[in-house]
Amino acid sequence: MIRVTLAIAAALGVLAALLALAGVPLRDVAVSFVEGTTGWIPDRGEFVGWQPVSEVLRRATPLLLTGLAVQIALQAGSFNIGAEGQLRVGGLVAAWACLSLGLTGPLGIVVATILGAAAGLLWAAPAAWIRAFRGGHEVISTIMLNYVAVFATEFVVSGPMQERPGGEPTTAVIPEAASLSAITFGGGFVLYPALLVGIGLAILARLWLNRTPPGFEHRLVGANPSAAAYAGVKTKWVSLRALLLSGAVAGVAGALHLLGQERRYSIGFSPGYGFDSLGVALLAGGHPLGVLPAALLFAAIEQGAVRAQVAIGLPKEISFVIQGLLLLLVAYVRWRRRSTL
Amino acid sequence: MDATNPAPAVKMLGISKRFGRVRANDSIDFTVSRGTLHAIIGENGSGKSTLMRILYGSLRPDRGRIEIDGQRVSFHSPKDAIGLGVGMASQQPSIIPELSCIENLLLGAGGPFLLQRDAAIAKASADAKRLGFEFEWTRSAGESGPAGMQKLEILRQLWRGARLLILDEPTVLLSPLDTEALFRNLKSYVEEGNTVILVTHRLRDVVDFCTHATVLRGGKKVSDLIVSETSLDQMSSLIVGETAAPASATVGSPGDALLSLKDFHALQEDGRIAATVEQLTVRSGEIVGIAGVDGNGQRPFLESLLGVRRHKGSLVLAGTDIGRWSVRERIAGGVTLIPEVVQTEGLVLDWPLLDNALIGNQWRKEFRRSGLIDRRSKIGYAGRMAARMRAKVRSVEEPAQNLSGGNQQRFAVGRALEMKPRVCLGLQPTRGLDVSGAATFYEEVASLCGEGACAILVSNELDELLERCHRVLVMFAGRLLEVPESKSKDRHAIGRMMVGLDP
Numbered sequence: 095m096i097r098v099t100l101a102i103a104a105a106l107g108v109l110a111a112l113l114a115l116a117g118v119p120l121r122d123v124a125v126s127f128v129e130g131t132t133g134w135i136p137d138r139g140e141f142v143g144w145q146p147v148s149e150v151l152r153r154a155t156p157l158l159l160t161g162l163a164v165q166i167a168l169q170a171g172s173f174n175i176g177a178e179g180q181l182r183v184g185g186l187v188a189a190w191a192c193l194s195l196g197l198t199g200p201l202g203i204v205v206a207t208i209l210g211a212a213a214g215l216l217w218a219a220p221a222a223w224i225r226a227f228r229g230g231h232e233v234i235s236t237i238m239l240n241y242v243a244v245f246a247t248e249f250v251v252s253g254p255m256q257e258r259p260g261g262e263p264t265t266a267v268i269p270e271a272a273s274l275s276a277i278t279f280g281g282g283f284v285l286y287p288a289l290l291v292g293i294g295l296a297i298l299a300r301l302w303l304n305r306t307p308p309g310f311e312h313r314l315v316g317a318n319p320s321a322a323a324y325a326g327v328k329t330k331w332v333s334l335r336a337l338l339l340s341g342a343v344a345g346v347a348g349a350l351h352l353l354g355q356e357r358r359y360s361i362g363f364s365p366g367y368g369f370d371s372l373g374v375a376l377l378a379g380g381h382p383l384g385v386l387p388a389a390l391l392f393a394a395i396e397q398g399a400v401r402a403q404v405a406i407g408l409p410k411e412i413s414f415v416i417q418g419l420l421l422l423l424v425a426y427v428r429w430r431r432r433s434t435l
Numbered sequence: 436m437d438a439t440n441p442a443p444a445v446k447m448l449g450i451s452k453r454f455g456r457v458r459a460n461d462s463i464d465f466t467v468s469r470g471t472l473h474a475i476i477g478e479n480g481s482g483k484s485t486l487m488r489i490l491y492g493s494l495r496p497d498r499g500r501i502e503i504d505g506q507r508v509s510f511h512s513p514k515d516a517i518g519l520g521v522g523m524a525s526q527q528p529s530i531i532p533e534l535s536c537i538e539n540l541l542l543g544a545g546g547p548f549l550l551q552r553d554a555a556i557a558k559a560s561a562d563a564k565r566l567g568f569e570f571e572w573t574r575s576a577g578e579s580g581p582a583g584m585q586k587l588e589i590l591r592q593l594w595r596g597a598r599l600l601i602l603d604e605p606t607v608l609l610s611p612l613d614t615e616a617l618f619r620n621l622k623s624y625v626e627e628g629n630t631v632i633l634v635t636h637r638l639r640d641v642v643d644f645c646t647h648a649t650v651l652r653g654g655k656k657v658s659d660l661i662v663s664e665t666s667l668d669q670m671s672s673l674i675v676g677e678t679a680a681p682a683s684a685t686v687g688s689p690g691d692a693l694l695s696l697k698d699f700h701a702l703q704e705d706g707r708i709a710a711t712v713e714q715l716t717v718r719s720g721e722i723v724g725i726a727g728v729d730g731n732g733q734r735p736f737l738e739s740l741l742g743v744r745r746h747k748g749s750l751v752l753a754g755t756d757i758g759r760w761s762v763r764e765r766i767a768g769g770v771t772l773i774p775e776v777v778q779t780e781g782l783v784l785d786w787p788l789l790d791n792a793l794i795g796n797q798w799r800k801e802f803r804r805s806g807l808i809d810r811r812s813k814i815g816y817a818g819r820m821a822a823r824m825r826a827k828v829r830s831v832e833e834p835a836q837n838l839s840g841g842n843q844q845r846f847a848v849g850r851a852l853e854m855k856p857r858v859c860l861g862l863q864p865t866r867g868l869d870v871s872g873a874a875t876f877y878e879e880v881a882s883l884c885g886e887g888a889c890a891i892l893v894s895n896e897l898d899e900l901l902e903r904c905h906r907v908l909v910m911f912a913g914r915l916l917e918v919p920e921s922k923s924k925d926r927h928a929i930g931r932m933m934v935g936l937d938p
Contacts (some may be wrong), residue, residue: 305807307797314794317783323743324774324781325795326763 098379101423102391108419122406130401131394144283146397151289152276152355154393156181156367158292159347161374161385162299163214163340167232168375169303169382170336171316172225176236177344178368179243180217184210184348186247189359190255192268203274207349214345215338217243222337226330232337240368248361257358264360274354288350293386295343300382312336344368373421379428392417442505444469444599444630445490450499452485454837456829459485460496461654467599467632467647469504470625472618474633474641474662477651477674478869479841480827483634484526486651487601490632491523492516503599522597526604526840526867530584530591532577536570539587540594562593565624567616580730581775582608589617600624603634607866607895610728611930618644636869638667639898652676675871689721689905693889694858699748701732701739709735709744712915715908717858717889722880724900725893727910727933733893734775736910737860740891741765741772752858766795769857769888773864777847784836784843788828791835792817792850820849824875841867852879859883859890865899877903897926897933911935 110120129135133146160177167174174180188210191197197206221235252263277285303309314322315332322329347367356363374392378384399413445467452460460482467473475483488494490501492510501508503519510516513523530539537556556572563570568586576584585608592600600621606614618640621631633645641648641662648665650657650673658673694717701710710732717723727733739746742762750758757765774780782791792813796802802812817831826845828838835843844867851859859880865873877899880890893910894900900907901924909916909932922928 301807307803307808310790310793310797310808314783314797317786318779320780321774321783321794323762324741324772325797326761326766327797328761328763 097427098377098424101427102420105416105419105423108423109416112415118408119406123402123408126402126405126408127398129405130398144279144281146401148282148284150390150393150397152284152286152393153396154389155286155289155292155354156347156351156364157370157374157392158289158385158389159295159350160344160367160371161378161389162292162296162382163343163347164371164375165378165382165385166299166343167336167340169316169380170312170332171319172232172333172336172340174218174221174236174337174340174344175233175372176218176221176239176243176341176368177347177371178364178366179236179240180214180341180344181348181351181364181368182243182247183217184214184345185352185356185363186250186255186265186348186359187213187345188349188352189265189268192272192353193255193266198269198271202272203353206272206353207346210349210352211342211345214348215342217345218337218341222334222341225337226334236337247359247363251359251361255359262360265358267358268353272353273357274350276354286354288354291346291350292389295346296383296386303382344371370417373417376421377424391420442502443467444471444504445632446502446505447486447490448500448502450486450489450496450501452482452489452494452496458654460489462499463651463654463656465649465656466659467630469630470628471647472621472625472631472633472645474635474645474648475651476635476638476641476648476670477657479845479867479872480839481651481674482654483651484603484840485654487523487603487632487634490516491521491601493523517595517597520596520598521601522592522595522599523601524585524589524592524603524605526607530576530587532584533575535573536576536579536583536587537572539576540591559590559594563590565593565620566590567620568613582610582613582729585609586613586617598628599630599632601632601634604636604867605633606635606637606640607863608729610895610933611897612728612934614640636867638670638870641670642667650674671870674869689718689889690887691719692716693719693721693753693887694891695749695751697749699739699750700746701735702745702747703735708747708913710739710910710913710915712736712748715915717891719887719889720884721906722877722884722890722892722904724904724907725891725910725915726895726897726900726907726929727893729895731910731933732913732915733910734862736915737772737862737891737893740858740860741770763798766854767798769855771795771851771854771856771859773848773851773859773861775862775866777844778840781847781850782835782843785834787832787834788821788838788846789813789817789831791846792820792831795850796854816853820853821846822849823852823879824849824872841869841872844868845872848876852876852883855883855888857888859888859892861890861892861894863894864892865894865896873899897929901926901929909933 113120113123125136130146131150133142133144135142160181163177164174188206191206191209217239221232221239224230224235225232248263251265255265257264257266274287279285303313311322311327311332314325314327315329319329352359370392374385374388377388395416396413399410402408403410443466447463447465450460450463463486465486477483485494489496492513492515508519537552537559540559541555559572566589568590576587585605589602589605609617625631635641645662648660648662652674696712696715699712700708703709725733735744738744742760742765749756752768757768760768778784793802802808814831821828824845826842826849838846848864865876868876884890906923907918907929909918909929911933912935916932918929918932
């Protein structure tokens with residue numbers, strides 16, 4: 095924990111040096127990041143409201159769920175690069191469920207989410223099968239399935255499920271009654287229910303991994319497959335289950351993102367949550383609950399960068415630089431710790 | 436190194452190293468003369484491996500100085516040590532099984548940019564001959580089995596030009612023939628002015644092959660001995676700090692048949708036969724030893740009894756055919772296997788000991804309270820399994836990699852015993868254990884068997900098997916052979932069977 099904090103501090107140090115070299119006023123950058131993520135204006139000592147915090151939480155929600163998906167596979171020793179594709183098919187299937195099946199109300203939301211989970215699971219299934227029983231590496235197969243997902247969903251929203259023929263490549267907007275609306279509190283604080291689902295799933299995942307026999311077997315396969323086999327674990331089936339579960343959680347992420355935020359599936363449905371989630375999961379290390387602070391940190395960096403672009407014209411792509419530096423340094427401290435033992 | 440240099444090959448002065456609260460090495464002075472075969476002996480956790488890892492540069496001492504050939508040195512990594520001609524073959528070889536034997540030698544050895552395989556093989560064969568080994572250079576190292584990889588690890592040190600060779604338990608996996616060949620050739624190696632330091636628990640090897648010995652106990656040096664002036668008894672009492680109790684022979688006589696095999700074949704992945712047992716009945720209370728040169732089918736045989744490998748034929752436990760049972764069902768039914776290399780097959784080294792305690796026990800109800808795995812029961816169990824084999828454990832919260840190699844073995848063996856199996860299977864269960872650890876193990880197995888269990892133990896330590904088992908069988912070329920009654924205690928006859936010379 096101390097090491098990760100040090101790594102974050104070091105990443106900020108390197109960033110400051112780079113910005114200073116480029117002639118960017120550091121103080122202004124810092125101020126706009128603080129304003130953009132907390133709503134507190136340091137110069138005036140004034141709190142402008144909960145809107146920036148709510149915005150960080152909104153951005154963190156899909157990152158949390160997809161990060162959790164990647165983390166679950168990682169715990170069993172599989173690297174699911176396919177969260178992006180699983181998220182997209184999960185979102186599209188949820189949209190289809192609302193538009194074509196006419197699902198509405200709380201029950202409708204639950205059913206649409208479950209269908210999204212099933213879609214994510216099925217999308218991960220070929221990669222899971224190949225990994226468990228054919229020895230093909232899941233990194234390759236899940237990357238490939240991402241391309242299939244991106245173009246297949248694009249085809250669907252440019253044709254079969256397109257809102258207006260000849261119009262934008264998007265589905266129609268789902269009815270208000272079918273969506274998972276945000277709750278607005280006093281002071282402008284907006285809560286996205288999907289965030290609570292993400293936190294709940296993370297707690298459940300932790301409990302399952304640490305306190306139940308199947309969860310223990312899941313971790314054992316990730317840590318030492320030979321020892322797992324001697325301990326009576328069916329390692330191939332556990333690998334298979336790990337990627338299927340991971341796909342299902344990414345599918346839930348997609349469904350909730352659709353029901354709660356996007357409300358329609360367009361080709362811009364995901365700006366790459368599935369890829370950012372790899373960083374979130376790596377930053378979280380081996381802790382299922384670690385995805386929560388990691389997702390918040392990633393979201394805050396993006397939100398702060400947006401604010402810095404508006405305030406002082408710093409390109410918001412600086413967020414990628416920060417995230418990249420962070421991952422490099424965290425990977426470095428973790429690697430050092432291992433090598434000294 | 437210059438053969439005429441009068442300075443000792445190694446001089447370590449006042450070496451101290453702490454791990455947390457444990458003094459692994461406490462002001463150790465250690466000198467080795469050039470051209471000697473020098474043994475370091477001591478119990479598990481006495482600090483032998485730590486001292487050698489310091490000499491090899493993979494650990495840095497807290498205090499103390501090191502001289503090689505009279506020159507003061509300070510190693511920052513094994514690379515520095517290798518540069519000065521120091522080589523160490525460790526207990527867990529760093530051989531990559533997927534690479535061929537020759538590629539493993541070339542790995543990290545520098546040399547020209549383009550690999551010249553044929554020239555390399557010629558040189559490697561010459562080096563191997565110096566040690567009395569033979570390899571099929573172009574086949575993958577993994578195919579040569581654990582013993583082959585161990586040999587390759589030793590050879591690699593010569594390949595890198597080691598003139599001071601540190602061998603950590605080199606012979607545990609080797610057959611008696613290979614061991615003898617190795618030591619014979621090491622003798623001529625040291626006669627050329629090179630030096631060998633041997634870390635071992637096998638006092639017989641020390642007496643037969645070494646000239647000097649240093650005894651460590653509890654991180655301190657106890658004594659420097661000249662082997663020709665000492666005896667096995669003196670060494671073993673110096674090691675434990677008191678006169679060792681004479682080993683008690685097995686007690687109790689076997690009862691009814693517990694495990695029966697008939698026309699039993701352990702299969703490989705592709706369905707070919709890896710080991711055959713025509714007929715074997717192990718009775719309740721019986722300890723059966725299996726002797727044999729490594730790689731003759733012992734491992735597939737025991738693995739198929741546990742069920743991680745398929746088999747054909749009949750396998751009956753207490754009247755029930757368990758041939759179709761899964762591994763999990765067999766574990767629940769009382770079958771347990773001590774793996775050959777506990778570090779890679781039995782433990783997760785970066786997990787705390789209490790999670791390691793759960794491996795293999797994960798479905799047992801006693802570990803759960805209201806449906807969830809309960810921490811307190813893990814703590815209790817981990818403590819009991821450490822106690823059973825007297826593993827030195829400071830806290831069950833610490834990761835397994837904090838234990839010394841011997842204590843990891845004790846902990847993993849303790850887990851198998853604490854499962855209270857009905858059929859206890861062991862693949863080299865006393866590997867890396869000192870004399871008292873091995874004795875504790877056999878006493879625990881005997882007491883399990885006294886309560887009605889049975890055991891099948893595979894070991895390279897023929898003397899140990901003859902002393903501790905009710906009967907010893909031989910595995911050769913994938914077949915389990917009965918030793919004729921008249922020769923059942925004749926170690927030479929059994930040794931000949933192990934290499935296929937007698938029926």
